Every structure is written in C-alpha cells, then in structure tokens.
Amino acid sequence: MRVRHAWIAGAIVMLLTAAGCSLGPPYAQTAPPPMPAAPAEVRSAQPAHNYVWLPGYYTWRASDRAYVWVPGHWAVPPDGHVWVPGHWQTQASGYTWVDGRWERRG
16 A cells, blocks of 8 residues: 555656656756746637746756756646746856646735
8 A cells, every 4th residue: 555655656756856846945957057048938818817827947957968958837836836937047067957746925
C-alpha cells in the first residue's frame, strides 16, 4: 500500500512541475547567458471566469545547451491563492530560474 501512495504522490509532483504549478518552494536551475527575448504570446480565449493566465517562460535544456520556450496557459487557481510568475535571476555564472508558484492571499 505504501508503494502505491508513494507512486501517486510522485506522479502528482511530476504533473505540477511539468505544468509549472508548484505549490512548494522555488526550484533553482542555472543557465548561461545570453537569454533570448521572449516571443509575443497570443492568449486563447479565457475558458471561464475563474481561470487565470500563467505566462510563458524560457527553461534551460542542458542536454541541448539551449533555452526552450514554455508557452503560457490558463489555469484554475487553488482556493485563496494567487500566481507568482517564475523569473530568471542574474548570477555571476549566468541566470538562475526561480519557479512560479501559487501563494496564499493575505
């Protein structure tokens, strides 16, 4: 039974991470400069009034040694939470990514 619970918990974490919807602490990923300019994003129509737009961002794919654009998408926020977008912080060795996350309001 424990194996099943661990597998389910792992799957949930992978899905949240893949969607950029972390509820936990920021994740750091280091990439070298230069970072390309963000492309103009076209938002699709808002699916319903309770959806919020999570903007796209660049991620670093170390295997290709290249930045890859992750497009924005609509998401339903957890009750009482607001989206804090991820961002790249400048470091001496390049850039460090801080994941976007849901934060509790107030």
